Amino acid sequence: MDELIGEIDRELQAGREPCCDEHKSQSERQQFIEFLLNEVVLAIRLSSALEICPSYEITPLPNLPEGVLGVCNIRGEIISVVDLKRYLRMSAGGFNAPNPLIVIRSNVLKTAIMVDKIQGLLSVVQFDPRLQASPIAAKEISPYLSGVFASGDRLVHLISSEKLLSALRGSAFKAE
Amino acid sequence: MPRSSRDEIVKDFVAELQSYIPTLVRNIETLKKDPEHKDAFEELHRLVHTIKGAASLVGIAGLSHMALPMEEALDDITTGALEFTDELFDAMAQTVCGFETYAGRLLADGMDQQALVEKAVTYFRRLRNLSLNSDPENASREAGQPNGNIQPSREEGADDIGADDFPVTMDDIPAIDLTGETISLSANGLEDFDTLAVCGNLNDPSDAPEAAIGMEGTVGALENGNERSWDLPQDELLASFYQEAEEHLQDLGRALIVLESQVPDAIATSASHRECIRQIRRAVHTIKGAAAVIGRPEISAWAHAVEDLLDWLHEEASEVTPVIIATLAESSDLLEQFVTDPQTVDHQRVSILKRSFDQIMGPRSAARNDNVPAFKRDAENEESFSEMPAESEKEFLETLLEGSKTDAASLSASHAKTLRVGLDRVDALVNLAGEMNIAFSALERKMGVMLESIGDLERSCDRLRKTAHDLEVGYEVKAIQHPGSAHRIPPAASSLSDSVAADLADFDLLELDRYSEFNLIIRSLNEAVLDVGAVHNRLTNFYNDFDSHLNEQRVLVSELQDKIMRVRMTPMTMITNRLHRTVRETAAKLGKKARLVIKGEEIELDRMVWEKLSDPLMHLLRNAVDHGIEFPVQREVKAKPAVGTVKVIASYEGNQVAIRISDDGAGLDYEAIRKTALHRNLVGKPDARSEDELAALIFQPGLSSRRDVSEISGRGVGLDVVKENIAALQGTIRVSTFPEDQGVQFCLRIPLTLAVIRALLFTVNGRTYALALNQIKEIMRIPSENIIHAKHKAVRIDAEIIPLHYLSEALSSCGQSGDVPATAENPLTLVVETGEWRGAVVIDALNAQREIVIKNLGSHLASVKGIAGATIMGDGKVVPILNVDELFGSDGVGREGVVAETRSIVEKPLEILVVDDSVSIRQVVVGLLRRQGWQTRTARDGIEALEKVDESQPDLILLDVEMPKMNGYEFMRALQARPASRKIPIVMLTSRTAPKHRQKAATLGAKGFIVKPYENEKLIALIQHVIGVAGK
Structure with a gap:
C-alpha cells in the first residue's frame, strides 16, 4: 500500500514537473492510470477514476451478471466489483490474491474494476487519435479502446471508461 | 368539493x-x-x-x-x-x-x-x-x-x-x-x-x-377551508396559500427572466413571448384567485391590475419593449412584497406603477372604445371617463391599504409555520440518520467487547484472589507445620531486626504472629486483589450506566430517524382518487363495467415517487380495463361476474414497496403478441417462444397487440414507457399471467431508498445475510421426519405443507461450497411470507435481530434478483438483504446457468489458521495474510490449534514446528487422525532448515515448507500454489 502510494506520488511528481515548465502543453497533457491485465498494458483516464483501493472485502451475491464479483464497502458506499479480466473474457478468472481495485464512474454509473497490477500514473502530451487498433491487444479489448499510444517501450491501450461503463450497465440490465 | x-x-x-x-x-x-x-x-x-x-x-x-x-x-x-x-x-x-x-x-x-x-x-x-x-x-x-x-x-x-x-x-x-x-x-x-x-x-x-x-388554487384553498370561518382566514389556510404563492412567484420569476433575455430591444411580439407572458399571467392569475379566497384583497387587487397589463400584452400588444418588461418585473416584485411583507409596501410606488400600466396600455383603451360602438358611452361621458382612472385608482389603493392593515398582524405569525427546504437537504438528513445508525452499531459492538473485557477482568481478579489465598494458606500452614522453625525464614527476608527476633524467640508461632516480609507481600497481594476487585466493580457500574445511556440514545436515534423519514413520506391515498377516476372513466368510455379495489392505501412512499408513479399506474389501469376486462356480454358467457375487478395492492417487501395491479379479465393474448412480434421482427423465432418469454415482450417498444387504435390504448406506446418510468425510479416491473382467463398481474417494485427496517441476521455457508423481520412469520427447527423428500422439497408444519428451500443451495455461488447440509438433524427454518409467496427456508444459524439501514447495491447493480439491498454493519462488512420471494419464486429460468458460472469465480475469502507460539510472528503473518483479503485465525500451540480446527475448518494451516504443549509434528499427527480435517493443507513455517525437518514434515503430509525469515511474496505464492493444488 505504502509502496503503491509512494509510487503514485513519484509518478505524480514526475508528471507535474514538466507540466509547470511548459505551460503551453498543459491543456493537451492528459493523465492516465496505467495498469496491467494479462501483461497487456492498459490505461484509463485519471479524471474518470475516483480512487484506488488496495484492500477491501468483497461480498458476493447470487445472480450477478457475468464478470461481477460482488459488492464491497468503499467509504460507506456499496460499490460493485467487476473482475475486468473475466468481464473482457481475457481469462477464465478464478480466485487469486486480491488485486487492486480502481473505482471508476460516469454520470450514471460507479463501479470498481479489478485489475492485475497498477503500474502508476502516465502523463501523455499528445497522442494520435487515428491510432485506434492495436496489433497485439486481444480483440476482446477492442470495443472499449479509445486510443493506442506508445510510452517508452510499451504500447499502452487507452480504455474508454464511458464505453466500458455503458457496456457494464447493459449487461447488468440483461442479467435482470 | x-x-x-x-x-x-x-x-x-x-x-x-x-x-x-x-x-x-x-x-x-x-x-x-x-x-x-x-x-x-x-x-x-x-x-x-x-x-x-x-x-x-x-x-x-x-x-x-x-x-x-x-x-x-x-x-x-x-x-x-x-x-x-x-x-x-x-x-x-x-x-x-x-x-x-x-x-x-x-x-x-x-x-x-x-x-x-x-x-x-x-x-x-x-x-x-x-x-x-x-x-x-x-x-x-x-x-x-x-x-x-x-x-x-x-x-x-x-x-x-x-x-x-x-x-x-x-x-x-x-x-x-x-x-x-x-x-x-x-x-x-x-x-x-x-x-x-x-x-x-x-x-x-x-x-x-x-x-x-x-x-x-382557489378550489384547493376552498377545500382546505372546510369548516373554517369565512372572514377569518385560518393559519393553515394562509400557510398553504403562502406555499402556493411562493411557487407561483418562482414560476413567474423564471418566465420573466426568459422573457427579459428575449427582449433586448423593442421587438414585435412573437409566439415564444406570448408563451412567456401566458405563463406569467397564469401565475399572477392563480395568486389573484387564491388571495381573494383566503381574504387578502390587497394582493388580489394588485394581481388583478398586473393581470390587466398581461392580458393586454398577450392579446393586443404588437410589440414588447424592455420598458414593459421592466415594469412587469417591478410589478412582480411588488406582488411578491404584497404576499410576503405587506406592511412595507410603498403605496406611492403602487400608484406610479399603475399609472405606467395605463400609459403602456393607453392607446389600446381608446382603440377599444372605437371598435365597440355599441358600448354605451356618450360624448358627455368622455369627461367623466377621463376622471375614472383616478377614481378607481383611489378605490384600488384603499383596498390595498386596508388589506395590508388588517392582515399585517396575523401574517408574521403564520409565516413561520412552514419552511421550504430543498430536497437535497432532507436527503442529506436522511443519509446522516442512516450513518448514525451504522456508527451506533459500531459503538454497540465496542460495548460488547468492553463487556467481554470486564468479564475477563472479573475472572482474572478471581484467579488472583484465589492465588493470593492459596499462597497465604499454603505459606502459613507450612509455617505452622514446623513450629518453632521461625528462624528458617531467611534473615534477609525478615522484617524484624535480629535482636528483636531473638527477643521473641521464646514465643511459639501459635502464641505470637510474626510477620516476615513474605507475610507482607501476601498482605499487599491481598490488598491488590481487593483494589482490582474495586476497579472491576467500578468498571461494571460504569458499563451499566453507559449502557443505559446508550439505550436512551438508541431510542432517540430511532425516533429521529423515524421523524426524518416521515418528512418526505406520504401514503398512497394521495393518488388513489386519480386511480379510481381513471378506471371509472375508462370503463364508462368503453361501455365496460369495472370496479377498482385498492388495498394498502396506508403504504407510504416518497411524495415525489408517488407523483412519478401515478402516470404509469394510471396507464396500467387503463390497459387493464381496455385490454383485460371483457365486455359484460363476454363475461356472462365466461360465467364471470358482470363487473370486472381491477385490484391495486400495495405492500412493503423488505426495502421495497410492491404494488400489484391485477385484473380478472381475459389475460394476455399470446397469439396476438406472437404475431406482432413476428411482424415487427422483434425476436428471431417467436413461434418457439414460451408464454413467459412472450409476456416479457410486451415491454418492448412498439409492441401492441391491439388491431384497432383506440383513444385509450393500443398505440404501441405504453408499457415500454411504463417500464422506463419505473426504471427511472430504480424500480422493476414484472408481468405474470394467471391460468386460463383469470387475467394478468403486473408487479411493480419500488425501492424505499435508505429506509430502516428491522431485520433478522443469520448465517448461511459462513456468510451473514439479512431478511426483513416483517416477512418472517416463524422461526423453528423442523423435525426431519416432517420433511417431504420429493423432487421439490416440502415440509409439513402443523396441518400445512409448504415448499422447503435450502438457502445454502441458492446462495452456493456466494459461499465456500455448495454442500447441502440436508442431512442436518432438525434444520433451523424460517417460515417466510411475502405478498404472494410462502415457504420455509433453511438457514445455518441465527445471528441477531437489529435495525439495519437499507442501501442499494450501487448504480451498477440496480437490481439483482433475489437481493433486496444491502446494509453495512458497524465493522464495515456488507450484509446482503435477501428477497426470498425472488430467490425462490417461480421465475427461475436461467438461474442454474448463472449459478454454475459464477461459482467458479466467486469464492469466500480464504480462511487461514496461523499456529505459532510467538505473538509477534502471529501478528506479522496475520497482517500479511489480511492484506491479501484472507481471513485469519490464530492458535498458540497444537492443542489450541486442534480446538480451532474443531470449531470450524480453515482452508489452510500455517504451522510452526516448535511449540509448547503440542508441537507441529504432533499436531499434524493428531490432525491425520481426524477424518474430517485430514484434507486441510498445511504449510510449515519454521526456522529449522535441516533436511531432516523437511522430510519429517513431508511424511506427515505438509503441502509446503517455508523458512523463517520468509519473503512476503514467496509465502503468498506458496499459499496460492498450495490452495490451487488442494483445490484440484
Missing part, C-alpha cells in the same frame, strides 16, 4: 351578508338625506360590490345577479350617467331588503329566488333606461371581450364575471346548481341578459381555461 364544506362556507357567507345589511340601510338613508355624502356612497358601493363578488365566489349566483344591477347603477352614478332619485333609493332599499330575504331563506328550502332576482334586475333596468330585451352593454360583454375588461371603470364588474366562472368550471356541485339555475331562469322566459351574459361568459372558451387555472 364536499357538500358539507360548501354548506359551511355558505353559512359563513350568510352571516357576513347579514352583518352588512344594517350598514347598507344606514348608508342608503344617509344618501337620501345628502346625495353628495361621499363616504356613505363609497361604503355602499363597496359593500354591494363585496356582496356580489363573494356571492358569486361561494356559488350563490342568484344573489350575485341581484347585487349586480345595483352596483351598476351606483357605477353609473359615479360616472354621472345616473342621478339619485327617490325611485333609485327605493330600488336600492328593496334590493337590500331582497338581500336580507335571500339570506334568510338561503339556508331554508324552497325560496323563490328567481322572483327576487327578476324583480331587482328589472327594477334597476327600468331605472337606468335600459331596454329589458336587449341591453347593448351586456350584449357587448356577452360577445366576449377577450380581456374581460374594456376600460378601467368596468374592470371590477368584469373581474367578478371572471370570478363567476370559477366555481362553475372547477367545481362539480355548484356548477350543476348554477347552470340549472340559470337555465331555469331563462326557461321561465325571463329576458334577462345579465343572466344570459353570465351564461355566455361561462361558456366562453377563451375564458374557461384561464378560469380553470385560476381555480386550481
Whole structure:
C-alpha cells in the first residue's frame, strides 16, 4: 500500500514537473492510470477514476451478471466489483490474491474494476487519435479502446471508461 | 368539493351578508338625506360590490345577479350617467331588503329566488333606461371581450364575471346548481341578459381555461377551508396559500427572466413571448384567485391590475419593449412584497406603477372604445371617463391599504409555520440518520467487547484472589507445620531486626504472629486483589450506566430517524382518487363495467415517487380495463361476474414497496403478441417462444397487440414507457399471467431508498445475510421426519405443507461450497411470507435481530434478483438483504446457468489458521495474510490449534514446528487422525532448515515448507500454489 502510494506520488511528481515548465502543453497533457491485465498494458483516464483501493472485502451475491464479483464497502458506499479480466473474457478468472481495485464512474454509473497490477500514473502530451487498433491487444479489448499510444517501450491501450461503463450497465440490465 | 364544506362556507357567507345589511340601510338613508355624502356612497358601493363578488365566489349566483344591477347603477352614478332619485333609493332599499330575504331563506328550502332576482334586475333596468330585451352593454360583454375588461371603470364588474366562472368550471356541485339555475331562469322566459351574459361568459372558451387555472388554487384553498370561518382566514389556510404563492412567484420569476433575455430591444411580439407572458399571467392569475379566497384583497387587487397589463400584452400588444418588461418585473416584485411583507409596501410606488400600466396600455383603451360602438358611452361621458382612472385608482389603493392593515398582524405569525427546504437537504438528513445508525452499531459492538473485557477482568481478579489465598494458606500452614522453625525464614527476608527476633524467640508461632516480609507481600497481594476487585466493580457500574445511556440514545436515534423519514413520506391515498377516476372513466368510455379495489392505501412512499408513479399506474389501469376486462356480454358467457375487478395492492417487501395491479379479465393474448412480434421482427423465432418469454415482450417498444387504435390504448406506446418510468425510479416491473382467463398481474417494485427496517441476521455457508423481520412469520427447527423428500422439497408444519428451500443451495455461488447440509438433524427454518409467496427456508444459524439501514447495491447493480439491498454493519462488512420471494419464486429460468458460472469465480475469502507460539510472528503473518483479503485465525500451540480446527475448518494451516504443549509434528499427527480435517493443507513455517525437518514434515503430509525469515511474496505464492493444488 505504502509502496503503491509512494509510487503514485513519484509518478505524480514526475508528471507535474514538466507540466509547470511548459505551460503551453498543459491543456493537451492528459493523465492516465496505467495498469496491467494479462501483461497487456492498459490505461484509463485519471479524471474518470475516483480512487484506488488496495484492500477491501468483497461480498458476493447470487445472480450477478457475468464478470461481477460482488459488492464491497468503499467509504460507506456499496460499490460493485467487476473482475475486468473475466468481464473482457481475457481469462477464465478464478480466485487469486486480491488485486487492486480502481473505482471508476460516469454520470450514471460507479463501479470498481479489478485489475492485475497498477503500474502508476502516465502523463501523455499528445497522442494520435487515428491510432485506434492495436496489433497485439486481444480483440476482446477492442470495443472499449479509445486510443493506442506508445510510452517508452510499451504500447499502452487507452480504455474508454464511458464505453466500458455503458457496456457494464447493459449487461447488468440483461442479467435482470 | 364536499357538500358539507360548501354548506359551511355558505353559512359563513350568510352571516357576513347579514352583518352588512344594517350598514347598507344606514348608508342608503344617509344618501337620501345628502346625495353628495361621499363616504356613505363609497361604503355602499363597496359593500354591494363585496356582496356580489363573494356571492358569486361561494356559488350563490342568484344573489350575485341581484347585487349586480345595483352596483351598476351606483357605477353609473359615479360616472354621472345616473342621478339619485327617490325611485333609485327605493330600488336600492328593496334590493337590500331582497338581500336580507335571500339570506334568510338561503339556508331554508324552497325560496323563490328567481322572483327576487327578476324583480331587482328589472327594477334597476327600468331605472337606468335600459331596454329589458336587449341591453347593448351586456350584449357587448356577452360577445366576449377577450380581456374581460374594456376600460378601467368596468374592470371590477368584469373581474367578478371572471370570478363567476370559477366555481362553475372547477367545481362539480355548484356548477350543476348554477347552470340549472340559470337555465331555469331563462326557461321561465325571463329576458334577462345579465343572466344570459353570465351564461355566455361561462361558456366562453377563451375564458374557461384561464378560469380553470385560476381555480386550481382557489378550489384547493376552498377545500382546505372546510369548516373554517369565512372572514377569518385560518393559519393553515394562509400557510398553504403562502406555499402556493411562493411557487407561483418562482414560476413567474423564471418566465420573466426568459422573457427579459428575449427582449433586448423593442421587438414585435412573437409566439415564444406570448408563451412567456401566458405563463406569467397564469401565475399572477392563480395568486389573484387564491388571495381573494383566503381574504387578502390587497394582493388580489394588485394581481388583478398586473393581470390587466398581461392580458393586454398577450392579446393586443404588437410589440414588447424592455420598458414593459421592466415594469412587469417591478410589478412582480411588488406582488411578491404584497404576499410576503405587506406592511412595507410603498403605496406611492403602487400608484406610479399603475399609472405606467395605463400609459403602456393607453392607446389600446381608446382603440377599444372605437371598435365597440355599441358600448354605451356618450360624448358627455368622455369627461367623466377621463376622471375614472383616478377614481378607481383611489378605490384600488384603499383596498390595498386596508388589506395590508388588517392582515399585517396575523401574517408574521403564520409565516413561520412552514419552511421550504430543498430536497437535497432532507436527503442529506436522511443519509446522516442512516450513518448514525451504522456508527451506533459500531459503538454497540465496542460495548460488547468492553463487556467481554470486564468479564475477563472479573475472572482474572478471581484467579488472583484465589492465588493470593492459596499462597497465604499454603505459606502459613507450612509455617505452622514446623513450629518453632521461625528462624528458617531467611534473615534477609525478615522484617524484624535480629535482636528483636531473638527477643521473641521464646514465643511459639501459635502464641505470637510474626510477620516476615513474605507475610507482607501476601498482605499487599491481598490488598491488590481487593483494589482490582474495586476497579472491576467500578468498571461494571460504569458499563451499566453507559449502557443505559446508550439505550436512551438508541431510542432517540430511532425516533429521529423515524421523524426524518416521515418528512418526505406520504401514503398512497394521495393518488388513489386519480386511480379510481381513471378506471371509472375508462370503463364508462368503453361501455365496460369495472370496479377498482385498492388495498394498502396506508403504504407510504416518497411524495415525489408517488407523483412519478401515478402516470404509469394510471396507464396500467387503463390497459387493464381496455385490454383485460371483457365486455359484460363476454363475461356472462365466461360465467364471470358482470363487473370486472381491477385490484391495486400495495405492500412493503423488505426495502421495497410492491404494488400489484391485477385484473380478472381475459389475460394476455399470446397469439396476438406472437404475431406482432413476428411482424415487427422483434425476436428471431417467436413461434418457439414460451408464454413467459412472450409476456416479457410486451415491454418492448412498439409492441401492441391491439388491431384497432383506440383513444385509450393500443398505440404501441405504453408499457415500454411504463417500464422506463419505473426504471427511472430504480424500480422493476414484472408481468405474470394467471391460468386460463383469470387475467394478468403486473408487479411493480419500488425501492424505499435508505429506509430502516428491522431485520433478522443469520448465517448461511459462513456468510451473514439479512431478511426483513416483517416477512418472517416463524422461526423453528423442523423435525426431519416432517420433511417431504420429493423432487421439490416440502415440509409439513402443523396441518400445512409448504415448499422447503435450502438457502445454502441458492446462495452456493456466494459461499465456500455448495454442500447441502440436508442431512442436518432438525434444520433451523424460517417460515417466510411475502405478498404472494410462502415457504420455509433453511438457514445455518441465527445471528441477531437489529435495525439495519437499507442501501442499494450501487448504480451498477440496480437490481439483482433475489437481493433486496444491502446494509453495512458497524465493522464495515456488507450484509446482503435477501428477497426470498425472488430467490425462490417461480421465475427461475436461467438461474442454474448463472449459478454454475459464477461459482467458479466467486469464492469466500480464504480462511487461514496461523499456529505459532510467538505473538509477534502471529501478528506479522496475520497482517500479511489480511492484506491479501484472507481471513485469519490464530492458535498458540497444537492443542489450541486442534480446538480451532474443531470449531470450524480453515482452508489452510500455517504451522510452526516448535511449540509448547503440542508441537507441529504432533499436531499434524493428531490432525491425520481426524477424518474430517485430514484434507486441510498445511504449510510449515519454521526456522529449522535441516533436511531432516523437511522430510519429517513431508511424511506427515505438509503441502509446503517455508523458512523463517520468509519473503512476503514467496509465502503468498506458496499459499496460492498450495490452495490451487488442494483445490484440484
